Amino acid sequence: MPATATAIRTAKRVDRFTYAIRNIVAEAKKVEATGKTVRYLNIGDPNQFGFLTPPHLIEAVVKAMRDGHNGYVPSPGIAPAREAAAADFASRGVNVSADRVLITSGTSEGIELALTGIVDEGEEVLVPSPTYPLYTAVLAKIGAQPAYYKTDHTNNWQPDLDHIKSLINAKTRALVVIDPNNPTGAIYPEATRRALIAVAEQHGLVILADEVYGDLGYEGTVPAMAALNNDAAIISYSSLSKAYLAPGWRAGWMAVGSSPRLDPALAAIKKLADGRLCSPGPMQYAVTAALTGDRSHQGHFRKELKARAELTTQRMNAIDGISCVAPRSAFYAMPKIELPPGKTDVDFVLGLLRAKGVLTVYGSGFGTALEDGFFRIVFLASLDELSAIYDDVANFTAEFRAS
Numbered sequence: 520m521p522a523t524a525t526a527i528r529t530a531k532r533v534d535r536f537t538y539a540i541r542n543i544v545a546e547a548k549k550v551e552a553t554g555k556t557v558r559y560l561n562i563g564d565p566n567q568f569g570f571l572t573p574p575h576l577i578e579a580v581v582k583a584m585r586d587g588h589n590g591y592v593p594s595p596g597i598a599p600a601r602e603a604a605a606a607d608f609a610s611r612g613v614n615v616s617a618d619r620v621l622i623t624s625g626t627s628e629g630i631e632l633a634l635t636g637i638v639d640e641g642e643e644v645l646v647p648s649p650t651y652p653l654y655t656a657v658l659a660k661i662g663a664q665p666a667y668y669k670t671d672h673t674n675n676w677q678p679d680l681d682h683i684k685s686l687i688n689a690k691t692r693a694l695v696v697i698d699p700n701n702p703t704g705a706i707y708p709e710a711t712r713r714a715l716i717a718v719a720e721q722h723g724l725v726i727l728a729d730e731v732y733g734d735l736g737y738e739g740t741v742p743a744m745a746a747l748n749n750d751a752a753i754i755s756y757s758s759l760s761k762a763y764l765a766p767g768w769r770a771g772w773m774a775v776g777s778s779p780r781l782d783p784a785l786a787a788i789k790k791l792a793d794g795r796l797c798s799p800g801p802m803q804y805a806v807t808a809a810l811t812g813d814r815s816h817q818g819h820f821r822k823e824l825k826a827r828a829e830l831t832t833q834r835m836n837a838i839d840g841i842s843c844v845a846p847r848s849a850f851y852a853m854p855k856i857e858l859p860p861g862k863t864d865v866d867f868v869l870g871l872l873r874a875k876g877v878l879t880v881y882g883s884g885f886g887t888a889l890e891d892g893f894f895r896i897v898f899l900a901s902l903d904e905l906s907a908i909y910d911d912v913a914n915f916t917a918e919f920r921a922s
């Protein structure tokens with residue numbers, strides 16, 4: 520056979536790489552092709568549900584473009600944005616100088632830069648179960664392994680400290696803490712955060728503190744983890760995507776904590792960042808505008824989210840066979856369905872999609888077991904829409920459990 524007749528072989532690492540939140544859209548498209556309407560409750564994008572980017576951020580980007588800031592910018596980011604991020608961290612009790620801040624293409628790029636810069640092939644990273652799946656996807660790409668630690672739905676999705684300790688070995692390099700949490704909506708109490716820091720410090724692990732929902736606690740801003748111990752090895756992340764309603768701009772920031780033990784990590788991350796030249800320049804002007812300007816949209820957004828969270832919790836818990844821990848932040852809930860024997864969370868989610876055109880994501884896409892029966896709902900739609908969707912979930916659940 521001539522070489523031109525064979526498909527180009529792909530890398531094995533792609534076989535290990537999964538990202539259920541988007542992968543499942545292929546299934547939704549098949550359902551749409553049959554003429555059915557699909558309601559997408561899979562992606563946490565507030566813009567798609569009418570929560571719009573604050574005008575002063577848009578103006579900052581437009582002005583930057585009009586003023587000719589369309590060239591490459593320094594690879595760690597423009598100075599005003601890095602300074603604004605450092606000042607914002609300072610206002611939250613995190614002491615970090617602007618030269619330890621990088622402006623990234625969303626939190627996502629910061630996560631990838633840190634894991635790539637710190638974790639070698641064959642090493643392990645403690646990742647919560649359930650987790651935001653980018654962590655395990657990046658680990659798969661770099662040939663490292665996740666060590667899933669339990670967060671417990673019977674205990675408001677709090678991390679299980681003893682389980683974390685039992686997983687640590689010579690290969691463990693980092694502890695991922697997603698607080699406020701996607702997919703559970705949990706917030707951790709200060710004592711738990713202190714305990715997590717103590718474990719990490721005792722074992723020389725770096726904490727990756729994912730705080731992309733830090734301003735979306737229903738009762739207000741959630742404190743930054745690094746503020747509890749500025750000497751601990753903590754890398755903190757946030758972005759414009761969620762609390763500033765501009766996810767498509769791919770604009771975020773990361774702070775490599777002030778401990779000198781993190782100096783080599785900072786150098787490694789900056790070296791990697793040089794290779795991608797820079798994150799989008801005009802959007803970095805909006806980072807400055809966001810962190811130094813008016814944030815009044817956040818109060819309104821939090822109120823809207825709280826009402827949706829309450830509706831979701833109440834409606835899910837009213838369904839026979841479903842239980843749901845009340846989220847305390849962000850726009851996600853992770854209900855549990857009692858599965859009939861032999862069925863999985865994927866069966867439930869695909870069944871719900873095909874029968875009712877409601878797209879959620881199975882818990883196993885976030886690292887829970889197939890038979891545990893979790894699924895994640897993004898509850899950004901209006902209360903009326905959600906109410907109608909939850910009627911469909913209730914009807915489908917009754918059929919599914921009787922099958």
Ligand SMILES: Cc1ncc(COP(=O)(O)O)c(C=O)c1O
Binds near residue numbers: 766
């Ligand atoms: C916990 C968590 N971290 C990171 C991200 C990525 O966000 P960004 O748009 O800033 O890359 C998300 C997006 O949903 C998330 O939920």
